[in-house]
Amino acid sequence: MEESRIRERITELNKQLKQYAKEYYELDQPTVTDQEYDQLYHELVQLETANPNFITEDSVTQQVGGKILEGFEKVRHEHVMLSLGNAFNKEDLLAFDQRVKKLTDRQISYICELKIDGLAISLTYENGRFIQGATRGDGTVGENITENLKMVKSIPKRLSQPYTVEVRGECYMPKDSFLKLNMAREESGENVFANPRNAAAGSLRQLDTRVVAKRNLSSFIYSVAVFGELTAISQSEVLTELKELGFNINQEAEVCHSMEEVWTFIQKFQELRNTLPYEIDGIVVKVNEFAAQEDIGFTVKAPRWAIAYKFPAEESETKLLDIEWTV
Ligand code: NAD
Numbered sequence: 001m002e003e004s005r006i007r008e009r010i011t012e013l014n015k016q017l018k019q020y021a022k023e024y025y026e027l028d029q030p031t032v033t034d035q036e037y038d039q040l041y042h043e044l045v046q047l048e049t050a051n052p053n054f055i056t057e058d059s060v061t062q063q064v065g066g067k068i069l070e071g072f073e074k075v076r077h078e079h080v081m082l083s084l085g086n087a088f089n090k091e092d093l094l095a096f097d098q099r100v101k102k103l104t105d106r107q108i109s110y111i112c113e114l115k116i117d118g119l120a121i122s123l124t125y126e127n128g129r130f131i132q133g134a135t136r137g138d139g140t141v142g143e144n145i146t147e148n149l150k151m152v153k154s155i156p157k158r159l160s161q162p163y164t165v166e167v168r169g170e171c172y173m174p175k176d177s178f179l180k181l182n183m184a185r186e187e188s189g190e191n192v193f194a195n196p197r198n199a200a201a202g203s204l205r206q207l208d209t210r211v212v213a214k215r216n217l218s219s220f221i222y223s224v225a226v227f228g229e230l231t232a233i234s235q236s237e238v239l240t241e242l243k244e245l246g247f248n249i250n251q252e253a254e255v256c257h258s259m260e261e262v263w264t265f266i267q268k269f270q271e272l273r274n275t276l277p278y279e280i281d282g283i284v285v286k287v288n289e290f291a292a293q294e295d296i297g298f299t300v301k302a303p304r305w306a307i308a309y310k311f312p313a314e315e316s317e318t319k320l321l322d323i324e325w326t327v
Contacts, residue, residue: 006051106291113252114284148203
């Protein structure tokens with residue numbers, strides 16, 4: 001492709017992706033599936049990788065998606081909330097494994113976790129008391145949604161220990177709550193939500209906490225930003241500590257010692273995903289040991305020590321919606 005044409009295509013893709021991101025993050029009304037979005041994003045990454053001179057600071061590849069909405073107080077994240085790099089096939093995973101092993105000499109294992117399709121949240125506890133809950137926003141500044149998160153039953157208001165910690169996880173809407181909500185909205189002539197993720201995001205942005213309470217949201221917590229008194233030295237240990245503190249932890253996480261084991265885990269949950277009571281859109285593969293994570297580090301947008309394998313297009317969320325409505 002000619003240079004001018006490449007530059008044009010990069011601009012075009014950025015414009016299109018920014019419009020989709022606005023519909024997804026700000027309006028909670030996506031007009032394309034995640035797979036269509038991911039395909040265009042992938043094309044942009046490839047063009048930018050081959051032509052690094054054309055990368056602009058405001059490219060979607062250089063920023064964490066999302067924007068702070070009016071109506072909520074802003075919260076500055078002392079520890080940024082990042083996104084994840086993507087993998088779409090076994091080759092991408094093998095390339096990730098090679099990159100990781102070039103960046104650390106330590107013996108590593110991986111931990112596979114379900115990629116919960118909800119909204120990233122950050123929860124702060126002081127002496128064991130829940131004092132602040134925030135959205136990811138643009139990664140640096142999020143929305144203060146403490147009062148809304150107090151309405152989510154699985155989020156402890158007091159921990160089992162008087163610890164001062166900041167944890168990260170996903171707030172999501174279980175599939176049955178989503179179906180009931182959409183049915184009720186249809187009956188009352190309101191717009192239905194496209195999928196549980198958008199329903200969860202829309203619910204957490206309600207200014208009336210009573211509405212949030214009725215939406216039956218839930219949560220899974222999977223990481224720590226401020227460790228306080230926690231002593232874990234690996235992701236698998238941190239999940240155990242978080243559980244002991246009273247957080248809801250996804251039980252399916254599994255430590256793997258090779259990419260073959262990672263692939264087996266992925267295939268298993270690709271099969272099982274429709275039987276789960278909550279929506280997942282992939283598998284997150286993380287280097288398990290924190291010391292190795294530190295060696296490996298971050299890009300501007302995501303940790304280099306983790307990757308999100310995205311499930312293929314034929315199992316798209318719109319298809320899921322159709323199936324679920326007919327049962
Ligand atoms: P992402 O959703 O691909 O991955 C990062 C997020 O995964 C984290 O922020 C976290 O919230 C979540 N996550 C879930 N389970 C996790 C776990 N166990 N461990 C760690 N993180 C976990 O990246 P993103 O930046 O949040 O969003 C980009 C994606 O959003 C796109 O790839 C696309 O699928 C979707 N999107 C869709 C549209 C659309 O119009 N359909 C528009 C914009 C973005």
